Amino acid sequence: MNNIIVAFPNEKIAQKIKKILTQSGYSVKNVCTTGAAALASMGNLESGILVCGNQFVDMRYTTIFEYMPPSFQMLLVASPQAVDDRFVVGDDKQRLVCLYLPIKVHELLETIEMMDYSINRRKKKRKKLKERTPEEKKQIEEAKAILMNRNNMTEEEAHRYIQKRSMDNGISFLETAQMILSLLG
Incomplete structure (x- = not known):
């Protein structure tokens, strides 16, 4: 299982999502209420998933995504109107997944499972590509x-x-x- 960071401006929402994930066997490394705190948390980890909202007091999800380590994926939980479809292009589309509000618990868990699988597959590919002695x-x-x-x-x-x-x-x-x-x- 990969590292998960939950970041929402509302602490109660962040804690609810953390509780759902931990009860389902996922390891939530940190809960953040600002974009800066989310970026700092990701900087301390090798890879993982950031589950977040679209707007924080210090920045939008677009800024977080731009500065997010390449080994991380973002699960954006927001209304359809808050998502800018033109923002992500090319290979980065695989690193940003959106769940539209209101979300259902099973949708959240299935999406996290899919993203976790994708990260693990990418890690295996990187290991295979290592230079031979x-x-x-x-x-x-x-x-x-x-x-x-x-x-x-x-x-x-x-x-x-x-x-x-x-x-x-x-x-x-x-x-x-x-x-x-x-x-x-």
Whole structure:
């Protein structure tokens, strides 16, 4: 589960939403009543979801969104009239989700669940894209060389073979290469 920050200018509303979320098993890290406090709370966390209203005494949701860390998503709870559809464009649209007032508890929880899943999926993608060490690159090249020599494959065919086996078995490309080395090397 990701970090959740609840920010509404009205403390009672913020506490009600926090109570709903915590009773449903979510971890609410902080409750804020200003935009500045919400931004400060997000700055102390790696990633998460900001559940907030549209207008605070110090700023609007648009300003918070502009300064929000890229690893955060915003769940804006507001009336349809308060939401500026032209504000968010491109990839940022995935980081802003709106729930229109009045909200239902199950809608709130389903939306939080969807956003939580999206953040976790993005984290996994980032982990997969990490740079390989020279040792890992060497193991992959050795596995390809074995396949090329034993099966008369080109380098591209050997690469595709390892890639297909890793997808079929649900394991990483590197793990598949290591298995080839242990079995055939």
